[in-house]
Amino acid sequence: MKPINIGLMGVGTVGGGTAVVLKRNADEISRRAGREIRLFMAANRDLVRAREAVGPEVELVDDAFAIVNHPDVDIVVELIGGDTIAKDLVLQAIANGKHVVTANKKLLALHGNEIFARAQEKGVMVAFEAAVAGGIPIIKALREGLSANRIEWIAGIINGTSNFILTEMREKGSGFAEVLAEAQRLGYAEADPTFDVEGHDAGHKLTIMASIAFGIPMNFEHCYLEGISQLQGRDIKYAEELGYRVKLLGLTRHTEAGVELRVHPTLIPESRLIANVNGVMNAVLAKGDAIGPTLYYGAGAGALPTASAVVADIVDVTRLLTADPEHRVPHLAFQPDQLKDLRILPMDEVVSSYYLRISASDRAGVLAKITGLLAENDISIEAVIQKGSVSDGSAEIVLLTHRVVEKQVNAAIAAIEALDSVKAPVVRLRMEELNG
Amino acid sequence: MKPINIGLMGVGTVGGGTAVVLKRNADEISRRAGREIRLFMAANRDLVRAREAVGPEVELVDDAFAIVNHPDVDIVVELIGGDTIAKDLVLQAIANGKHVVTANKKLLALHGNEIFARAQEKGVMVAFEAAVAGGIPIIKALREGLSANRIEWIAGIINGTSNFILTEMREKGSGFAEVLAEAQRLGYAEADPTFDVEGHDAGHKLTIMASIAFGIPMNFEHCYLEGISQLQGRDIKYAEELGYRVKLLGLTRHTEAGVELRVHPTLIPESRLIANVNGVMNAVLAKGDAIGPTLYYGAGAGALPTASAVVADIVDVTRLLTADPEHRVPHLAFQPDQLKDLRILPMDEVVSSYYLRISASDRAGVLAKITGLLAENDISIEAVIQKGSVSDGSAEIVLLTHRVVEKQVNAAIAAIEALDSVKAPVVRLRMEELNG
Numbered sequence: 062m063k064p065i066n067i068g069l070m071g072v073g074t075v076g077g078g079t080a081v082v083l084k085r086n087a088d089e090i091s092r093r094a095g096r097e098i099r100l101f102m103a104a105n106r107d108l109v110r111a112r113e114a115v116g117p118e119v120e121l122v123d124d125a126f127a128i129v130n131h132p133d134v135d136i137v138v139e140l141i142g143g144d145t146i147a148k149d150l151v152l153q154a155i156a157n158g159k160h161v162v163t164a165n166k167k168l169l170a171l172h173g174n175e176i177f178a179r180a181q182e183k184g185v186m187v188a189f190e191a192a193v194a195g196g197i198p199i200i201k202a203l204r205e206g207l208s209a210n211r212i213e214w215i216a217g218i219i220n221g222t223s224n225f226i227l228t229e230m231r232e233k234g235s236g237f238a239e240v241l242a243e244a245q246r247l248g249y250a251e252a253d254p255t256f257d258v259e260g261h262d263a264g265h266k267l268t269i270m271a272s273i274a275f276g277i278p279m280n281f282e283h284c285y286l287e288g289i290s291q292l293q294g295r296d297i298k299y300a301e302e303l304g305y306r307v308k309l310l311g312l313t314r315h316t317e318a319g320v321e322l323r324v325h326p327t328l329i330p331e332s333r334l335i336a337n338v339n340g341v342m343n344a345v346l347a348k349g350d351a352i353g354p355t356l357y358y359g360a361g362a363g364a365l366p367t368a369s370a371v372v373a374d375i376v377d378v379t380r381l382l383t384a385d386p387e388h389r390v391p392h393l394a395f396q397p398d399q400l401k402d403l404r405i406l407p408m409d410e411v412v413s414s415y416y417l418r419i420s421a422s423d424r425a426g427v428l429a430k431i432t433g434l435l436a437e438n439d440i441s442i443e444a445v446i447q448k449g450s451v452s453d454g455s456a457e458i459v460l461l462t463h464r465v466v467e468k469q470v471n472a473a474i475a476a477i478e479a480l481d482s483v484k485a486p487v488v489r490l491r492m493e494e495l496n497g
Numbered sequence: 498m499k500p501i502n503i504g505l506m507g508v509g510t511v512g513g514g515t516a517v518v519l520k521r522n523a524d525e526i527s528r529r530a531g532r533e534i535r536l537f538m539a540a541n542r543d544l545v546r547a548r549e550a551v552g553p554e555v556e557l558v559d560d561a562f563a564i565v566n567h568p569d570v571d572i573v574v575e576l577i578g579g580d581t582i583a584k585d586l587v588l589q590a591i592a593n594g595k596h597v598v599t600a601n602k603k604l605l606a607l608h609g610n611e612i613f614a615r616a617q618e619k620g621v622m623v624a625f626e627a628a629v630a631g632g633i634p635i636i637k638a639l640r641e642g643l644s645a646n647r648i649e650w651i652a653g654i655i656n657g658t659s660n661f662i663l664t665e666m667r668e669k670g671s672g673f674a675e676v677l678a679e680a681q682r683l684g685y686a687e688a689d690p691t692f693d694v695e696g697h698d699a700g701h702k703l704t705i706m707a708s709i710a711f712g713i714p715m716n717f718e719h720c721y722l723e724g725i726s727q728l729q730g731r732d733i734k735y736a737e738e739l740g741y742r743v744k745l746l747g748l749t750r751h752t753e754a755g756v757e758l759r760v761h762p763t764l765i766p767e768s769r770l771i772a773n774v775n776g777v778m779n780a781v782l783a784k785g786d787a788i789g790p791t792l793y794y795g796a797g798a799g800a801l802p803t804a805s806a807v808v809a810d811i812v813d814v815t816r817l818l819t820a821d822p823e824h825r826v827p828h829l830a831f832q833p834d835q836l837k838d839l840r841i842l843p844m845d846e847v848v849s850s851y852y853l854r855i856s857a858s859d860r861a862g863v864l865a866k867i868t869g870l871l872a873e874n875d876i877s878i879e880a881v882i883q884k885g886s887v888s889d890g891s892a893e894i895v896l897l898t899h900r901v902v903e904k905q906v907n908a909a910i911a912a913i914e915a916l917d918s919v920k921a922p923v924v925r926l927r928m929e930e931l932n933g
Contacts, residue, residue: 082645082787092712092835093644095823190642196788198642206626206634208529209518209808276528334770334794351518352632352795352805358770359791369787372645384824387531388817399528 065094065379066101068128068159070150071140072111075164075191076103078364079138079371080115086372094376104128129154136378138371139163144171155179155187160382162374164191164367170265173272173279177392184386188374193266194219194343196366197359198373203347204273204394210349212274214314216327216495219266221341221361222250222257223289223309227326228339231297231306237290249341259288260309260324267311271322274347275315275403276395280322283405287325296418296488299459300328303444305416305492306336312493319404321411328416328461328492334358335495346495354496409468414443416461417470418488419477423456427482431458434480438473440465455484461492501530501815502537504570504595506561506586507577508547511600511627512539514800515574515807516551522808530812540564565590572814574807575599580607591615591623596818598810600627600803606701609708609715613828620822624810629702630655630779632802633795634809639783640709640830646785648710650750652763652931655702657777657797658686658693659725659745663762664775667733667742673726685777695724696745696760703747707758710783711751711839712831716758719841723761732854732924735895736764739880741852741928742772748929755840757847764852764897764928770794771931782931790931845904850879852897853906854924855913859892863918867894870916874909876901891920897928 067083069076083090083100091097104125105111111121122128129137129150137154141147144167151168154161155176163169169176169189180187190200194217203212218224222244229240241258244250256262268281289309297307305328314321329336334356338344343361348354360366381389393400421427428447435442441463448457462470474487503519505512519526519536527533540561541547547557558564565573565586573590577583580603587604590597591612599605605612605628616623626636630653639648654660658680665676677694680686692698704717725745733743741764750757765772770792774780779797784790796802817825829836857863864883871878877899884893898906910923 078787086645086647086786089647089712090645092831093827095827095832196785197791198638201637201642202634205813206637206809207805208812209522209526209805211522211525276525334773337770337773349632349805350522351514351801351808353802355633355793355795357791357793360789365787366789369643369645369785372787373642376644377641380826381824384820388820388824390816391529391531395528396531 062096064097064099065382066133066135067098067138067375068131068134068136069100069103069138069140070125070128071142072103072105072114073140074364075367075371076105076140077114078368079140082365082368082372084116090372090376094379096379098375098379102128102131102134125150126153129157129159134159135382136160136162136375138375139165140371142167144168148172151176152179155183155185158183158185160186160378162188162371162378164189164371166192166262166265166269170268170279170281173269180392181397186378186381186389187392188378189269190374191367191370193269194345195359195361195363196369197343197345197357197361198370199270199345199357200273202357203270204390207347207349207352210351212315213348213350214312215270215274215345215347216335216493217267217270217311217343217345218308218335218338219311219343219345219361220257220263220309221343222254223263224338225249225341226258227289227307227309230294231301234294234298236294237292258290260286263309263311263324267313267322267324270345271313271320273394274313275320276393276400277320277403278400280405283322285323285325285408289326292326293488296416296490299418299446300416302446303461304331305329306331307490308336310493318410319406322405323408323411326490328490329495333495409471411467412464413467414462414464414492414494415470416459416490416492417474419458419483420455420485421458422482422484423454424482428458430480431477434476435462435473438469440469440473498532500533500535501818502569502571503534503574503811504564504567504572505536505539505574505576506564507575508539508541508550509576510800511803511807512541512576513550514804515576518801518804518808520552526808526812530815532815534811534815538564538567538570561586562589565593565595570595571818572596572598572811574811575601576807578603580604584608587612588615591619591621594619594621596622596814598624598807598814600625600807602628602698602701602705606704606715606717609705616828617833622814622817622825623828624814625705626810627803627806629705630781631795631797631799632805633779633781633793633797634806635706635781635793636709638793639706640826643783643785643788644830646787648751649784649786650748651706651710651781651783652771652929653703653706653747653779653781654744654771654774655747655779655781655797656693656699656745657779658690659699660774661685661777662694663725663743663745666730667737670730670734672730673728694726696722699745699747699760703749703758703760706781707749707756709830710749711756712829712836713756713839714836716841719758721759721761721844725762728762729924732852732926735854735882736852738882739897740767741765742767743926744772746929754846755842758841759844759847762926764926765931769931847903848900849903850898850900850928850930851906852895852926852928853910855894855919856891856921857894858918858920859890860918864894866916867913870912871898871909874905876905876909
């Protein structure tokens with residue numbers, strides 16, 4: 062059979078890794094796919110660097126449109142990133158009837174609805190395993206492995222940079238800024254780390270997972286994002302004293318009222334497997350009504366792990382290249398006419414447990430006042446620790462609440478902050494048991 | 498489109514769960530599959546019990562051959578188990594051109610080569626996600642998710658009964674017999690627990706995973722099986738002192754010399770995620786050359802979790818029902834003509850680290866003699882603890898070795914046991930770092 066011709070757009074870290082995997086494992090891959098899959102053409106702005114990565118036999122161009130318009134390219138692999146040029150290229154590839162494999166979470170989270178609609182019209186596949194959690198086959202697991210389930214919720218550690226920072230903050234007791242600088246030195250964080258540490262990247266990935274889990278369109282514009290840059294070491298320490306770890310979680314839950322879609326630092330019981338996912342590793346915990354909780358763990362980034370997902374997609378697409386569209390797995394897991402536009406809940410309506418840290422004058426009666434205000438807002442308390450007075454005569458009260466609607470907690474916090482004896486904003490972190 | 502008619506053979510725990518999932522999640526399932534999937538017919542010896550499970554509208558028979566021979570059944574689901582009648586039924590279904598979904602690990606580990614050959618000839622699919630690790634989509638992950646990789650090794654906690662027993666032995670310090678009785682009371686262990694606690698069940702599952710990971714035929718007859726019934730509480734305790742957990746692992750590794758295929762109690766560093774998989778839960782850790790280590794965790798048994806995998810297979814088969822066979826994922830991950838009959842290594846040639854416990858007279862010089870014998874066999878020592886004398890004047894020496902070929906360890910053990918001062922057989926457990 063004729064080999065499959067891959068057109069690779071973007072020969073950076075993941076593009077280079079994809080070239081390596083396609084070449085190094087060519088034999089295993091063709092033994093699985095039933096035909097040869099070869100890197101036919103590659104596009105990169107820096108041709109010298111690209112030549113080093115792809116070897117002498119691959120046609121190299123600096124204009125990626127030459128790939129999407131080339132008649133002999135069977136599958137276009139988009140590893141440029143972002144949602145400007147990459148979007149034009151992907152749409153042009155689709156318009157030309159080419160199948161697309163992409164690792165571009167931002168593109169899909171922001172423009173997936175348009176892209177999948179176009180792909181559907183043209184009868185081409187857009188595969189995106191590498192867009193979420195690097196090499197972990199989480200798209201396949203959610204879309205196919207759990208297809209018998211009503212998926213109830215998903216919680217993921219899906220940003221390696223943030224997880225590395227949180228792991229170091231806990232293990233070394235260092236502050237955010239210090240660890241960020243170390244992560245930048247090690248190449249785990251960008252010079253401008255906003256995208257990773259403020260939850261944008263996790264939000265893109267979460268948006269994609271929510272879509273395929275619940276059969277809803279991409280809803281990134283309604284995704285709540287709260288990063289880790291404001292997190293203080295003492296809260297990680299207090300959480301640990303209470304038996305919890307703090308992780309940046311992407312969390313989406315299907316409730317009767319709508320869909321929760323939120324990224325924020327979260328306390329998780331330390332006995333959960335996912336609480337022990339450390340360093341740059343990723344993990345996704347998904348709860349289905351039949352399967353119960355199930356976890357997927359692995360490298361969420363890096364050249365070869367991400368290439369592993371890109372090439373797995375290439376093999377899947379290759380297998381179905383000449384098959385009728387009806388034989389393919391729908392892009393968003395559910396048939397296109399079966400997507401439901403469920404309401405994404407505003408944060409006020411989200412239900413969670415909470416960690417509250419309150420700095421108060423160390424006066425008799427302040428704890429009673431605070432717990433009284435919580436009771437007035439129907440918030441019951443699971444645990445409380447009071448830290449002895451510090452030099453200025455103030456004390457710290459740390460409370461864990463039971464589950465409650467967020468707007469009630471906000472109301473209680475406003476009332477607490479209005480107390481004379483409370484001298485600083487209340488620190489509020491969300492807490493999830495992740496057990497059902 | 499015409500609904501897909503499922504013929505269910507065996508309405509026990511998993512069969513009943515499958516009926517529940519198909520009915521309860523009918524809407525989600527058809528929104529994904531693009532057509533209705535309905536339980537059309539079921540076979541069970543106890544018709545009263547089966548009627549309760551499948552409801553009034555399903556045709557019930559006591560002879561499962563009526564299902565495999567029924568012209569309107571599209572997919573046959575085999576949940577009878579064992580390799581006698583189930584084998585006849587599956588082969589007859591294939592001969593009749595019917596697609597098969599099965600959870601039967603024993604059948605596939607023992608007769609998979611024949612079954613898949615017949616299925617290939619007849620152009621039908623035999624899907625078996627539920628045969629390994631219950632609901633966890635591990636077959637899909639290994640066969641499709643990691644298709645870009647040379648898979649190097651797989652280590653799995655794939656028998657819930659054994660894992661429950663080991664967890665209880667560690668947490669409560671109880672002996673094997675005592676915990677087994679408790680497991681039997683809770684329904685986690687059969688009246689005759691041999692199949693689970695002696696590693697047979699894990700061996701069947703491991704055989705299937707090795708086949709799809711490395712592209713080799715089923716080799717159960719060469720799988721080494723060592724269970725947990727001889728395991729002593731003190732070894733679990735000593736292992737813990739040294740920073741290890743003892744798990745019944747199914748372990749398969751692709752080496753230059755051949756394939757290791759072995760089930761036995763194994764020491765694992767407690768910092769590994771898989772070492773913290775407790776109770777009846779299952780987990781599989783797979784290492785690919787591109788993706789690195791990746792872990793899959795969930796319920797390995799039970800009505801609904803296993804049904805989750807059965808129904809996911811039904812959806813997959815439904816999707817490809819009318820597609821050309823070339824569009825399907827090959828049964829054993831690699832194209833049938835691309836399987837390689839690699840040599841399964843005898844245990845003598847396996848490479849591992851070891852935990853050795855030696856009961857010796859508490860005499861000066863005995864440790865020197867033992868370490869001398871290890872050195873003579875080129876075995877280097879990673880750690881050693883000596884436990885103070887017990888009442889009869891003997892001492893226990895616990896050693897951890899570096900990696901070495903098993904026959905050398907056996908030679909050293911024989912020499913150690915020949916020492917005058919050594920008064921009981923040496924306890925030997927294998928140890929794996931699972932880090933690369």
